[in-house]
Amino acid sequence: GRAAPAAPPSMRLTPSAHALDVLEVWRRYCGLLDSTGRAERGRLYSALTERLLSAEGKMRHGLETVRVSGYVWIGGLEASLLSALARSGADVEIELRSPPEHNGRALASMEDAVKPARVVSIELPARPEPPRLVAAAGPTREAREVAREIKRLIVDEGVRPSKMCVASADSEGFVPLLLEALEEFGVPVTVSRKRMMIESSLVLDCFEVARLISAAGRPFDIMPLMSSPYVGLGPHRAGQIARDKIELRGLELSLARWRERLAADDSSGECDGQRYVELLAQALEQAEDARRASAGTRLAGHVEGFRAALTCLGMPHRIFTLEGSPGRAVEEWMAWAALHSLLLEIGHAQEVLDVSHGSAPSSGEGWAEFVSLLTFAAGRRSFSLDRPSPHGVEVMGLERAASSDHEFLFVSGLGEQMLPRRRRSPWMLQDGDLEALARAGVSLEPMGNGAEADRHMFNILAHSRAEKIYLTYATTQEDGSVARRSFFVDEHLTSLGLSEADEGEITRVVPASSVFPRQWSDVASKREVRMRSLWSIGRAGSADAACGLWRVAVEPEAVLWLSVLDRDFAEIAEAWHELQVLDGAGIEAANRFNGHIGCSELLRQMASIKLDARPWSANSLNQYIGCPFSFFCRYVLGIEPADSVGDDVDARDRGTCLHNIAKEFIESHIGEVLDPAKADEYAEEIHEIACDVVGRTPTERSGIPESVWNAYFAGIVAASRDFLARELEFVEATGGVWRPARLEWSFGPRVREFAVGECRVPVAGRIDRIDVGPGGALAIYDYKSGKKAPSSKEIKEVADIQLGLYALAAEHLLGAEVAGVWYWQVPSKGRTQGVWKAGYHRDFNAGRKWAGKLDDDEWRAFQERVREAVARCDQGARQGMYPPTPSEDACRYCDFPDICRATESAASDLPEEGGVEDV
Numbered sequence: 011g012r013a014a015p016a017a018p019p020s021m022r023l024t025p026s027a028h029a030l031d032v033l034e035v036w037r038r039y040c041g042l043l044d045s046t047g048r049a050e051r052g053r054l055y056s057a058l059t060e061r062l063l064s065a066e067g068k069m070r071h072g073l074e075t076v077r078v079s080g081y082v083w084i085g086g087l088e089a090s091l092l093s094a095l096a097r098s099g100a101d102v103e104i105e106l107r108s109p110p111e112h113n114g115r116a117l118a119s120m121e122d123a124v125k126p127a128r129v130v131s132i133e134l135p136a137r138p139e140p141p142r143l144v145a146a147a148g149p150t151r152e153a154r155e156v157a158r159e160i161k162r163l164i165v166d167e168g169v170r171p172s173k174m175c176v177a178s179a180d181s182e183g184f185v186p187l188l189l190e191a192l193e194e195f196g197v198p199v200t201v202s203r204k205r206m207m208i209e210s211s212l213v214l215d216c217f218e219v220a221r222l223i224s225a226a227g228r229p230f231d232i233m234p235l236m237s238s239p240y241v242g243l244g245p246h247r248a249g250q251i252a253r254d255k256i257e258l259r260g261l262e263l264s265l266a267r268w269r270e271r272l273a274a275d276d277s278s279g280e281c282d283g284q285r286y287v288e289l290l291a292q293a294l295e296q297a298e299d300a301r302r303a304s305a306g307t308r309l310a311g312h313v314e315g316f317r318a319a320l321t322c323l324g325m326p327h328r329i330f331t332l333e334g335s336p337g338r339a340v341e342e343w344m345a346w347a348a349l350h351s352l353l354l355e356i357g358h359a360q361e362v363l364d365v366s367h368g369s370a371p372s373s374g375e376g377w378a379e380f381v382s383l384l385t386f387a388a389g390r391r392s393f394s395l396d397r398p399s400p401h402g403v404e405v406m407g408l409e410r411a412a413s414s415d416h417e418f419l420f421v422s423g424l425g426e427q428m429l430p431r432r433r434r435s436p437w438m439l440q441d442g443d444l445e446a447l448a449r450a451g452v453s454l455e456p457m458g459n460g461a462e463a464d465r466h467m468f469n470i471l472a473h474s475r476a477e478k479i480y481l482t483y484a485t486t487q488e489d490g491s492v493a494r495r496s497f498f499v500d501e502h503l504t505s506l507g508l509s510e511a512d513e514g515e516i517t518r519v520v521p522a523s524s525v526f527p528r529q530w531s532d533v534a535s536k537r538e539v540r541m542r543s544l545w546s547i548g549r550a551g552s553a554d555a556a557c558g559l560w561r562v563a564v565e566p567e568a569v570l571w572l573s574v575l576d577r578d579f580a581e582i583a584e585a586w587h588e589l590q591v592l593d594g595a596g597i598e599a600a601n602r603f604n605g606h607i608g609c610s611e612l613l614r615q616m617a618s619i620k621l622d623a624r625p626w627s628a629n630s631l632n633q634y635i636g637c638p639f640s641f642f643c644r645y646v647l648g649i650e651p652a653d654s655v656g657d658d659v660d661a662r663d664r665g666t667c668l669h670n671i672a673k674e675f676i677e678s679h680i681g682e683v684l685d686p687a688k689a690d691e692y693a694e695e696i697h698e699i700a701c702d703v704v705g706r707t708p709t710e711r712s713g714i715p716e717s718v719w720n721a722y723f724a725g726i727v728a729a730s731r732d733f734l735a736r737e738l739e740f741v742e743a744t745g746g747v748w749r750p751a752r753l754e755w756s757f758g759p760r761v762r763e764f765a766v767g768e769c770r771v772p773v774a775g776r777i778d779r780i781d782v783g784p785g786g787a788l789a790i791y792d793y794k795s796g797k798k799a800p801s802s803k804e805i806k807e808v809a810d811i812q813l814g815l816y817a818l819a820a821e822h823l824l825g826a827e828v829a830g831v832w833y834w835q836v837p838s839k840g841r842t843q844g845v846w847k848a849g850y851h852r853d854f855n856a857g858r859k860w861a862g863k864l865d866d867d868e869w870r871a872f873q874e875r876v877r878e879a880v881a882r883c884d885q886g887a888r889q890g891m892y893p894p895t896p897s898e899d900a901c902r903y904c905d906f907p908d909i910c911r912a913t914e915s916a917a918s919d920l921p922e923e924g925g926v927e928d929v
């Protein structure tokens with residue numbers, strides 16, 4: 011019937027702000043249920059109890075006698091209601107099944123909870139024989155052992171599956187393992203499978219649409235929506251768009267900005283992404299139109315609007331146009347049906363949106379309230395996944411099993427951590443919150459007197475009328491740590507008077523070494539036959555490795571299986587066996603991963619498609635030098651790791667900004683020697699340039715508030731003066747012998763063709779800055795941001811090839827002597843690392859820096875090392891040599907540790923970020 015209107019919850023303890031929020035949404039949800047004539051059971055009981063108690067026995071409910079039977083235990087809210095009924099004058103009697111020779115504690119506890127109602131004990135008879143115990147190493151073995159015994163009962167003893175029941179104390183951990191094992195063994199199961207609405211990706215995608223509507227024009231990340239197969243373009247197409255156009259995960263933009271972003275490089279408006287944004291905009295418009303046109307309540311208007319948006323995006327008919335198994339479509343349809351009926355319910359509800367606004371809330375606020383109500387309601391609803399078969403083994407929870415009778419009963423998952431169950435209260439709630447919520451009818455303690463209830467329920471199960479009872483538990487956790495069984499099992503065995511020896515008699519121990527059955531008669535599935543056969547081959551192989559005739563010693567069952575019944579698998583098994591033999595003999599087997607590609611046709615195609623298609627660059631050369639496998643991932647496989655919006659200023663945005671400030675300032679002084687006397691004038695100039703550059707710098711990758719961003723870049727503007735200061739100091743120290751001559755000077759196939767060494771390996775690059783100095787000699791600079799640049803030693807030894815490559819290209823293409831190559835660390839460190847000819851030591855004001863000073867022979871050797879490195883990279887790549895080569899420097903910024911086979915374990919030791927960035 012219709013629920014009584016809820017009295018506002020009285021709160022003796024002050025609840026936290028979070029609990030108040032929960033209560034706020036909870037009240038709206040209850041209002042929603044009330045207005046549709048429904049109520050959650052807990053709240054209904056709570057309201058009825060309050061009314062019965064406040065009427066002090068005068069309430070006319072028409073009940074004279076109330077009898078409660080068949081329940082194993084009465085929960086807290088039910089107990090209060092029965093007690094209130096008894097107080098209001100009804101004759102209330104509750105039957106409680108009790109185990110033989112019980113100590114009366116459960117009875118007393120129940121009497122206390124329901125008084126003045128009566129509790130009558132119905133004592134169960136003692137069982138003629140003790141239970142069987144199964145003690146397995148880990149939940150997986152426990153589940154498989156239960157499934158195996160069930161199959162044995164079916165096959166050997168002819169027991170019908172529907173006569174058996176598995177009652178599990180661990181529905182989350184044990185039941186999925188059991189279902190998997192039963193499926194593998196081909197045993198039919200009766201389990202009503204349900205899924206929470208908020209676990210359905212279809213429902214979640216629909217909610218994402220609701221969130222987009224409630225964002226009311228604010229920036230929003232549409233990529234999750236775009237990748238939805240139900241309301242978007244699907245993951246494949248969205249992935250392509252993300253890679254080709256967005257290149258940034260977590261980006262939040264208004265729809266207008268998304269449109270612009272997706273239109274970049276494609277003004278035709280024909281790209282899927284642009285069309286999708288148009289569709290979203292249309293869906294939002296239709297949502298608002300439908301909301302405004304609705305004649306119902308405000309809630310009904312939002313429901314109409316939300317449904318209109320979903321229809322516009324193609325729901326629900328897209329469910330059946332998607333590829334995939336029909337079973338999945340049916341499951342998705344069930345989720346959609348649950349969402350549909352929830353929306354109907356909300357649409358028919360009376361007004362429950364927050365009326366505290368005074369005036370009507372804005373459209374955005376109204377949508378936000380609707381979304382919070384919708385998601386809250388969905389969080390409490392589930393939907394059925396399929397119809398349970400009536401002929402299978404029943405799998406259920408302990409409570410249900412304790413009130414039903416089966417001939418064979420398995421009570422499983424009896425770990426100490428599972429029984430008695432630990433009642434969890436949400437961590438964010440304080441002590442007062444629980445009471446406040448419970449008084450409002452939010453049932454946080456479903457079984458009332460927790461531990462006593464669980465003990466009673468277990469005892470009822472252990473004394474059930476079943477012909478055979480199995481108590482099963484795991485002796486270890488999945489990770490191998492020790493697990494204890496529930497002390498209820500010990501109490502039960504003690505009550506039966508069983509000695510340790512007796513217990514050994516009735517216990518089947520499944521050790522950790524039990525990976526597959528030792529007896530062929532225990533084999534229960536195709537997978538187990540295969541494992542047993544493989545083991546048989548392996549054992550025969552190790553015993554007879556010398557002659558390799560494994561068929562001779564392999565068990566006959568395995569031979570029959572492999573040579574007659576499962577030929578396909580036999581081929582795999584034989585290959586596996588050969589690998590084992592090779593391994594045993596210390597011979598490196600083919601197919602062991604070493605990063606080398608041996609197929610010449612593949613190499614030929616790879617070279618023509620990948621290596622010939624683009625010249626080498628300093629980055630690709632450095633990547634091959636650092637680790638050929640990471641080069642393979644990036645340049646051959648073409649894996650581009652996704653970029654994402656970070657919660658800090660992005661190092662590349664910062665680098666781009668510093669680079670542009672330096673470039674634009676020097677650009678206005680090309681060919682000039684800076685005059686230290688004009689320092690103030692320059693300072694003003696660079697300040698202006700810095701402000702301008704900062705204003706133009708992209709900020710999408712940096713997910714920080716605008717105020718933080720502004721403060722950060724104010725710092726960069728100030729630091730730009732340091733760049734100027736270092737330049738002027740250099741001019742003073744060197745007597746102004748250098749003049750900037752070229753900026754961003756490119757070489758490569760399309761501009762200035764350049765090939766290195768005898769093999770004529772094509773390379774390309776862009777030099778940030780070239781200065782001209784004494785006798786027309788060149789000074790080459792690359793701007794770096796970040797804390798550290800490659801050292802002079804690394805440059806000299808070509809562990810970092812960039813500057814060496816630039817020196818070769820400039821000398822060759824400009825026909826001038828290169829005096830030195832330097833990393834210029836912007837904004838304030840200046841020329842920190844490099845190599846230079848000894849004759850220009852003073853011209854570079856190198857002072858006590860000796861590591862990069864090279865005499866003519868050393869300079870020639872340096873250039874030769876660069877040529878050799880280029881040739882080595884090119885040949886290695888063409889010969890298919892891509893071994894993973896872990897090193898601190900290479901692995902530190904590697905994008906591929908997840909697919910690297912060399913350093914999976916070492917990846918966690920990688921150093922923190924914060925190194926150099928090429929700008």
Ligand code: SF4
Pocket residue numbers: 636637638639640894895896897900901904905906907910911912913
């Ligand atoms: S993690 Fe290290 S070894 Fe593996 S691919 Fe990356 S750089 Fe190479």
